[in-house]
Amino acid sequence: VHLVGLLMLIYVKKSLSSQVKVVESEVCGVGILGYGGNKGAVAVRLNIYDTTICFVNSHLAAHKNNVQGRNSDFNNICKRLRFKLPGREEKIGDHNYTFWVGDLNYRLTCTDLSEVYREINEGNIGKLLRSDQLLIERKNRRTFPEWKEGDILFLPTYKYQTGTDKYDTREDKKKRFPAWCDRIQWRVDEKVKGTAVKQVYYKRAEQKSSDHKPVMAWFNVTAQNVIKSAKVQVLESITRQFDTWENNQIPQVSLNRNELTFNDVRFGIPQTQEVIVENIGKSPATYCFASGAGNGSQQWKGWLEVEPKAGYIPPKHTVRLKVTINVDTKTAGPLNQGLDSLQTMLIFRLKLRTEDELGKDYYITVNGTYLRSAFGCSLEYLVRTPMPVRAVGPTTKAQPESVLTLPKEIWRLADYIYRQGIDEEDLFLTSGDQKQVEEIRECLDTGRGFGKFSVHSMAQALIELLNNLSQPIFPMGLIDEMRTNANITDFCKQSLLRLTPIHYNAFIYILSFLREILKHSRSNKLNADKVVPLFAECLFRYNPGAAEKLQNMRQKPYMVLRHYLTDGSFTSKK
Numbered sequence: 001v002h003l004v005g006l007l008m009l010i011y012v013k014k015s016l017s018s019q020v021k022v023v024e025s026e027v028c029g030v031g032i033l034g035y036g037g038n039k040g041a042v043a044v045r046l047n048i049y050d051t052t053i054c055f056v057n058s059h060l061a062a063h064k065n066n067v068q069g070r071n072s073d074f075n076n077i078c079k080r081l082r083f084k085l086p087g088r089e090e091k092i093g094d095h096n097y098t099f100w101v102g103d104l105n106y107r108l109t110c111t112d113l114s115e116v117y118r119e120i121n122e123g124n125i126g127k128l129l130r131s132d133q134l135l136i137e138r139k140n141r142r143t144f145p146e147w148k149e150g151d152i153l154f155l156p157t158y159k160y161q162t163g164t165d166k167y168d169t170r171e172d173k174k175k176r177f178p179a180w181c182d183r184i185q186w187r188v189d190e191k192v193k194g195t196a197v198k199q200v201y202y203k204r205a206e207q208k209s210s211d212h213k214p215v216m217a218w219f220n221v222t223a224q225n226v227i228k229s230a231k232v233q234v235l236e237s238i239t240r241q242f243d244t245w246e247n248n249q250i251p252q253v254s255l256n257r258n259e260l261t262f263n264d265v266r267f268g269i270p271q272t273q274e275v276i277v278e279n280i281g282k283s284p285a286t287y288c289f290a291s292g293a294g295n296g297s298q299q300w301k302g303w304l305e306v307e308p309k310a311g312y313i314p315p316k317h318t319v320r321l322k323v324t325i326n327v328d329t330k331t332a333g334p335l336n337q338g339l340d341s342l343q344t345m346l347i348f349r350l351k352l353r354t355e356d357e358l359g360k361d362y363y364i365t366v367n368g369t370y371l372r373s374a375f376g377c378s379l380e381y382l383v384r385t386p387m388p389v390r391a392v393g394p395t396t397k398a399q400p401e402s403v404l405t406l407p408k409e410i411w412r413l414a415d416y417i418y419r420q421g422i423d424e425e426d427l428f429l430t431s432g433d434q435k436q437v438e439e440i441r442e443c444l445d446t447g448r449g450f451g452k453f454s455v456h457s458m459a460q461a462l463i464e465l466l467n468n469l470s471q472p473i474f475p476m477g478l479i480d481e482m483r484t485n486a487n488i489t490d491f492c493k494q495s496l497l498r499l500t501p502i503h504y505n506a507f508i509y510i511l512s513f514l515r516e517i518l519k520h521s522r523s524n525k526l527n528a529d530k531v532v533p534l535f536a537e538c539l540f541r542y543n544p545g546a547a548e549k550l551q552n553m554r555q556k557p558y559m560v561l562r563h564y565l566t567d568g569s570f571t572s573k574k
Contacts, residue, residue: 001025001044004037006102008057010044019225022047028081030073041077041102045095049225054095056081058102064177067133070105071143093146097197097221098187100147103212106134107179108156116177117167120155128156132180147185150202150217157182157204157213164208184217196222251350252281253313255362262325262368265342267375268468269438270326275364277321277348279313286312290347301344303331304366321348325368329468332376336389342368373445374409378470379502382407388447406509409444413462414513421455422516423523428534432457437464466510466538473506474499476540479557488563495560510539511564518565528562536561 001008006027012020023046031039041058058077061069083090092098109131110116119128129135129152137143156178161168167178182204188197200218207214256276265271279285288310305324313319325342327335334340344366351359374382374389383404385392421427436457443450444465450458466473478495482488496504514531521527536542542557 001027001042003027003029003040003042006037006040006042006057006059008042008044008055010046010055016048019049020046022085024083024085026081026083028077030076034076039073041081043081043083043092045083045090049223051097051221051223052090052095053221054092054098056092056098056100056102058100058104060103060105062105064107064179067106067137070133071137074143093187093189096189096192096224099184099219100144100186101184101215103181104134104183105181106132106137106183107181108132108177109136110177113175113177117169120167120178125152125155129180134180134183144185147187149183149185150199152180152202154204154215156180157215159211160208160213162208162211165206168211182212182215184215186219248282250281251279251283251285251360253285253287253350253362254278254280255348255364258363259365260323260367262342262366265325265327265368265370266438267327267332267371267373267441268464270324271368272322272324275321275323275348276318277313278318279315282315284312284314286310286351288349288351290349301331301340303327303335303342304344306346323364323366325366327370327376329376329470332373332468333378333381333470335370336372336377336381336392342366342370371445373441374407375441375465375468376470379407379473379506382409383502388445390445391447405505407506409465410462410506410509412444412450413440413458413465414509416450416453416458417455417462418513418516421458422520424455425523425525427455427517427524427526428459428463429526429530430456432460437461463534463538466535467541472541473503473510473539476542476557479540479542479560482556482560488559489567492560492563492567507539510535514565528565532558532561532565 023044025042025044027037027040027042029035029037029040031037039059039061041056043054043056045052045054047053056077058073060073063069078092081092108116108128110128116128134143138145138147138149158179158181159168159176160166161170168176184202186197186199198220200220202215202217204213204215254277256278260273260275262271262273277287289306303325305326307322307324308319311319323346331340335342346364346366348362348364349359350362372389372392377389382389383406386404386408417427432454433456436453437460440450440453440458440461441464442448444461474495478498482491496507499507514535517524518526518528518531536557539561540557542555
């Protein structure tokens with residue numbers, strides 16, 4: 001292959017010729033106007049056995065101070081020269097081995113010509129090489145950054161007087177600094193392992209037909225010869241090993257149970273069971289939870305909680321999953337009315353990595369029986385349920401004539417307090433016994449008569465019942481509408497008219513009950529300032545922060561409830 005003055009011949013031993021294939025050649029001009037052939041490169045690529053080799057012969061920009069021009073020529077050749085192969089193109093750097101030869105035209109940075117000749121005469125090659133432009137540029141990675149070159153042990157190859165072995169020092173000729181313009185470099189692809197290229201020698205030829213002394217080198221190169229049958233066997237072996245490895249990487253766990261049954265779940269009393277998960281595989285297991293409701297939904301049931309929901313289990317380790325059912329105000333209503341049940345399916349999802357979307361799923365069935373309770377119900381539901389809530393079936397419907405004026409549960413609690421402890425000191429301010437409170441709740445839900453309970457426990461049960469109605473007796477939204485300068489009596493009267501009859505009756509009943517309690521303030525030590533904050537929270541669902549509580553009666557909910565309690569005009573039935 002040739003380009004103007006560039007010529008490259010590739011010779012192959014006859015014994016190797018049958019192994020040389022896919023031979024392609026290309027040229028790239030970088031001379032005049034960036035494309036002229038006076039400067040540029042010719043290249044040949046070939047496959048020998050299963051190894052690719054590329055040879056490049058170039059002539060780069062001349063003149064001592066044109067280092068940047070030579071660097072630019074190198075980069076342009078690497079960028080533009082492409083071998084067109086069937087279905088693809090290859091660049092110079094795409095080959096296993098690449099050899100770059102030619103007049104690269106890099107000079108010495110020396111400025112004293114006589115000193116250069118003196119060093120040459122004394123054989124100080126190493127000292128002169130410290131000024132070699134190619135070595136300097138390559139070290140700073142501005143040209144041939146990944147290329148290697150053998151040790152230079154010969155004198156500069158340029159500029160000689162043609163036909164002699166003398167550097168051209170004639171007076172009538174332009175003074176040229178001797179330089180190693182002619183070079184041989186090589187590059188090995190990073191995929192090739194080991195010392196695949198070994199340079200046997202690197203020297204110059206002492207011919208006299210040019211002002212350059214040509215350089216030559218001998219390399220021993222290891223070529224890869226793939227034995228097809230062995231390759232198939234190796235690939236099959238690797239595939240089997242990979243399959244084994246991949247199988248070992250798949251997390252494997254065992255669950256000690258896949259069905260949880262919660263019996264007699266009561267309102268506000270959590271029940272917890274454990275599922276023990278053991279990592280029996282050889283790789284770490286990452287897991288998370290999704291929950292289905294049996295209809296393809298992945299929404300968590302409001303009464304269900306799992307901890308931890310996600311985590312990491314090392315091999316041979318276990319994790320204890322705590323599955324809890326807790327029925328509260330938000331979830332009790334649908335359960336009481338038969339619109340929901342304590343049944344769901346937990347999906348324990350095992351993943352190889354945290355970022356994986358899919359994985360192996362294990363299913364845990366959750367079943368429970370809920371003991372219906374007045375706690376968590378609405379006033380409307382309670383007044384239409386003349387029998388104990390626990391005795392009502394999910395499809396039971398009350399007849400209009402059976403609708404109560406007031407929920408019997410509120411009446412039973414208030415009546416007990418009125419008869420047994422209206423004079424009890426700090427009534428409603430002293431906490432009751434929690435076990436007794438739960439027993440009182442059972443009596444309300446089953447219709448069983450009250451035993452001998454502390455009046456403080458009974459008072460606490462009343463507060464909890466009011467707090468756990470599905471909706472407040474007196475909506476907080478009404479109070480939010482009160483303007484700062486509003487007449488409070490008019491506002492309170494108008495607000496009562498906006499209550500439904502059921503909520504109106506319950507609110508007036510509680511007001512009357514609290515007035516009766518305040519009549520016994522001498523014995524029970526209660527007054528409006530003590531009662532109002534407590535009942536504002538359970539009647540209005542007013543939850544003030546600490547700063548608001550300090551302001552006490554200045555808050556609108558407190559002002560409204562205090563007015564209802566202390567003004568005598570709010571006792572009639574709607």
